[in-house]
Amino acid sequence: xxxxxxxVLVGLLSVTPIMLFVERRGSxxxxxxxxxxxxxxxxxxxxxxxxxxxxxxEDRAPGHVNKFYFSLAPLVVVVPALMTxxxxxxxxxxxxxxxxxxxxxxxxxxxxxxxxxxxxxxWASNNKYSLLGSLRSSAQMISYELTLGLSIVGLIMIFQSVxxxxxxxxxxxxLFSIGGIDVPKWGIFLQPVGFILFLVxxxxxxxxxxxDLPEGEAELIAGYHLEYGSMRFALFMLAEFxxxxxxxxxxxxxxxxxxxxxxxxxxxxxxxxxxxxxVTYLVSTLLHGISFVIKIASFMWFFVWVRxxxxxxxxxxxxxxxxxxxxxxxxxxxxxTGLLIYLGVL
Amino acid sequence: MSDSKFQNDVPLDIARWGMxxxxxxxxxxxxxxxxxxxxMLVNIGPTHPAMHGAFRCMAKLNGEVIEKSYCEFxxxxxxxxxxxxxxxxxxxxxxxxxxxxxxALINNVTYAMSVERMMGIEVPERTIWIRxxxxxxxxxxxxxxxxxxxxxxxxxxxxxxxxYQQRERAYTLIEKLCGARLTTSYTRIGGLMSDAPEGxxxxxxxxxxxxxxxxxxxxxxxTENRIWLNRTKDVAVFNKEQCLQYGFTGPNARAAGxxxxxxxxxxCMFYDKVDFExxxxxxxxxxDRYYVxxxxxxxxxxxxxxxxxxxxxxxxxxxxxxxxxxxxxVVYNTxxxxxxxxxxxxxxxxxxxxxxxxxxxxxxxxxxxxIVSKGGPMxxxxxxxxxxxxxxxxxxxxxxxxxxGDLVAALGSINVIAGELxx
Numbered sequence: 131x132x133x134x135x136x137x138v139l140v141g142l143l144s145v146t147p148i149m150l151f152v153e154r155r156g157s158x159x160x161x162x163x164x165x166x167x168x169x170x171x172x173x174x175x176x177x178x179x180x181x182x183x184x185x186x187x188e189d190r191a192p193g194h195v196n197k198f199y200f201s202l203a204p205l206v207v208v209v210p211a212l213m214t215x216x217x218x219x220x221x222x223x224x225x226x227x228x229x230x231x232x233x234x235x236x237x238x239x240x241x242x243x244x245x246x247x248x249x250x251x252x253w254a255s256n257n258k259y260s261l262l263g264s265l266r267s268s269a270q271m272i273s274y275e276l277t278l279g280l281s282i283v284g285l286i287m288i289f290q291s292v293x294x295x296x297x298x299x300x301x302x303x304x305l306f307s308i309g310g311i312d313v314p315k316w317g318i319f320l321q322p323v324g325f326i327l328f329l330v331x332x333x334x335x336x337x338x339x340x341x342d343l344p345e346g347e348a349e350l351i352a353g354y355h356l357e358y359g360s361m362r363f364a365l366f367m368l369a370e371f372x373x374x375x376x377x378x379x380x381x382x383x384x385x386x387x388x389x390x391x392x393x394x395x396x397x398x399x400x401x402x403x404x405x406x407x408x409v410t411y412l413v414s415t416l417l418h419g420i421s422f423v424i425k426i427a428s429f430m431w432f433f434v435w436v437r438x439x440x441x442x443x444x445x446x447x448x449x450x451x452x453x454x455x456x457x458x459x460x461x462x463x464x465x466x467t468g469l470l471i472y473l474g475v476l
Numbered sequence: 477m478s479d480s481k482f483q484n485d486v487p488l489d490i491a492r493w494g495m496x497x498x499x500x501x502x503x504x505x506x507x508x509x510x511x512x513x514x515x516m517l518v519n520i521g522p523t524h525p526a527m528h529g530a531f532r533c534m535a536k537l538n539g540e541v542i543e544k545s546y547c548e549f550x551x552x553x554x555x556x557x558x559x560x561x562x563x564x565x566x567x568x569x570x571x572x573x574x575x576x577x578x579x580a581l582i583n584n585v586t587y588a589m590s591v592e593r594m595m596g597i598e599v600p601e602r603t604i605w606i607r608x609x610x611x612x613x614x615x616x617x618x619x620x621x622x623x624x625x626x627x628x629x630x631x632x633x634x635x636x637x638x639x640y641q642q643r644e645r646a647y648t649l650i651e652k653l654c655g656a657r658l659t660t661s662y663t664r665i666g667g668l669m670s671d672a673p674e675g676x677x678x679x680x681x682x683x684x685x686x687x688x689x690x691x692x693x694x695x696x697x698x699t700e701n702r703i704w705l706n707r708t709k710d711v712a713v714f715n716k717e718q719c720l721q722y723g724f725t726g727p728n729a730r731a732a733g734x735x736x737x738x739x740x741x742x743x744c745m746f747y748d749k750v751d752f753e754x755x756x757x758x759x760x761x762x763x764d765r766y767y768v769x770x771x772x773x774x775x776x777x778x779x780x781x782x783x784x785x786x787x788x789x790x791x792x793x794x795x796x797x798x799x800x801x802x803x804x805x806v807v808y809n810t811x812x813x814x815x816x817x818x819x820x821x822x823x824x825x826x827x828x829x830x831x832x833x834x835x836x837x838x839x840x841x842x843x844x845x846x847i848v849s850k851g852g853p854m855x856x857x858x859x860x861x862x863x864x865x866x867x868x869x870x871x872x873x874x875x876x877x878x879x880x881g882d883l884v885a886a887l888g889s890i891n892v893i894a895g896e897l898x899x
Contacts, residue, residue, distance in 0.1 A: 161637035442630055
């Protein structure tokens with residue numbers, strides 16, 4: 131148990147420095163720039179400097195803030211973000227911190243707690259821009275959580291379970307075979323529309339461009355974390371990257387078979403399978419873990435890619451998009467899925 | 477004023493909000509309307525990231541909608557026009573760089589043209605071609621910056637860096653001309669600081685080719701993007717009538733359907749000898765202003781190629797004794813040359829009595845120098861008509877009733893440059 135918690139915590143916390151690097155060099159790659167490439171090979175150690183800078187900055191709060199809530203807010207944002215990962219199996223179904231019966235519902239309920247921290251930060255900062263940012267963020271998160279929840283209802287109907295472990299196991303089966311290539315029963319093949327809805331809403335949930343209105347760099351400067359500096363600001367950043375990771379993990383768990391092998395990995399596992407049972411288990415667990423990490427990493431890259439490509443929505447357009455486009459689509463998706471299950475197609 | 481605190485309409489505490497009294501914001505104590513008091517005053521600028529330069533916009537927000545605003549400027553005022561009365565005509569060239577610092581060369585060229593016009597000086601052909609290339613390169617740079625920053629404000633950062641690279645290349649070309657990148661001071665009255673280096677035309681043509689490719693790429697990246705269209709179409713509309721009322725010129729006026737371009741309408745230099753079109757849009761929203769600028773970059777690139785093709789080696793100085801700066805070998809090797817040099821730079825040259833307004837199509841619109849001379853080496857009155865000054869006045873009506881996110885879009889699209897606005 132503690133080993134699993136340790137793995138998950140260390141993994142999640144080390145995502146931030148890695149993503150700092152990826153974001154910087156990745157954006158540079160997309161923008162014909164070099165990016166930070168001086169410290170360490172290819173600038174890999176740049177994130178170390180970034181973290182050190184945050185740690186050594188003076189931790190001070192402006193005079194006009196409400197000190198208690200001002201200090202509390204970053205924690206309220208970070209803790210739920212870290213907690214969400216508890217129900218996600220990361221290397222085989224044994225490797226899950228808490229195999230709760232509510233499964234995915236736990237994820238949503240805990241993740242939506244993070245918005246309280248943002249509201250708290252905006253209010254306690256006693257700054258108009260922060261307040262506007264936090265108001266935007268609360269409206270946005272509530273609107274997009276609806277779609278987020280509805281988009282996976284179809285999946286739950288198909289797999290008949292809300293436990294993520296069961297869902298991943300079910301995705302190991304073969305959907306159909308074409309010319310000897312087995313197409314797995316991954317969520318994306320069963321629920322393509324659900325996948326797109328979930329993807330879009332998870333962008334909104336993580337406050338990433340094109341949905342980064344709470345931070346709205348141009349008009350709101352930095353939004354809710356405008357008055358924050360040093361480690362407190364770093365915690366907001368950490369929360370953003372962790373929720374990105376969780377969103378990627380959920381995307382891969384629900385729609386890309388979670389820890390199920392990537393194509394070709396079963397062949398590697400087969401090479402080691404004739405040894406004793408312990409080695410086989412170890413190798414398969416490792417390969418499951420690697421598959422999962424690769425899936426997460428590709429989604430993380432997708433997040434970065436989109437961020438540096440698209441412009442930002444306007445607030446009313448964001449709301450219209452959430453309520454008038456995504457929500458009806460999600461409901462339609464549920465309806466069509468139910469119909470198909472009734473007809474026996476799925 | 478103090479009595480009114482007990483009246484129904486209470487003026488806001490001006491000291492507290494830092495509000496200019498012109499805005500006349502009052503809190504109406506309407507007991508029935510719970511939300512009447514819920515309006516928020518937000519001070520956007522002068523150190524706000526969306527404000528390109530130091531100016532301020534005080535906005536009264538109802539939720540996210542701007543109900544009323546007051547735009548203020550003057551933070552970058554450097555008394556350029558007064559300086560024009562205390563500096564010789566030659567010395568004032570460097571001050572023109574700092575007007576619109578995104579396209580310093582156009583300012584240099586326009587200023588040189590206006591003084592030459594007063595003195596009746598004809599510059600040689602080669603100088604005119606070089607000046608035209610300079611003006612068009614500056615226009616391209618300015619427009620690249622404008623559309624790029626506009627996109628940055630709306631969240632598309634990568635788009636900006638695409639154009640930025642071409643801008644840096646253009647600056648390298650300019651650096652080859654005059655040794656400076658931003659503040660060029662390249663023109664002299666009656667000539668140029670120095671001749672274009674050998675092979676410069678070819679480099680310019682290569683740059684044009686590259687820029688065309690990059691433009692196509694930029695166009696593909698953003699113009700048809702759904703989010704971008706939503707953010708810019710029918711946003712911050714400034715129609716034809718309003719543009720006429722507010723004295724809009726340049727791409728902002730053309731975006732609203734006013735077909736004016738001083739390069740075509742009052743041809744100076746060799747603009748009547750080159751082929752180019754004047755793109756005109758109809759609606760006058762942010763998208764039109766953006767798209768007109770993109771099209772103008774293409775036209776400017778065409779002009780640059782034509783100029784580079786027709787540039788021939790030759791003299792760059794008009795042989796008018798009054799303004800001819802003595803060559804360096806004459807200055808260093810002969811006594812007369814040294815005296816001439818000294819007198820030229822210490823006393824300046826006299827401009828005949830008279831007054832003239834000379835306008836040229838700068839990147840943002842009509843840039844004009846109104847010079848009144850009483851015969852001395854300094855202007856009696858140096859008035860600069862800078863397009864941004866007019867455009868900035870239009871910001872208030874433009875953003876009324878729009879969302880706060882549109883404020884930055886509108887401001888970016890009219891391309892207000894603080895140096896030009898405040899002078």
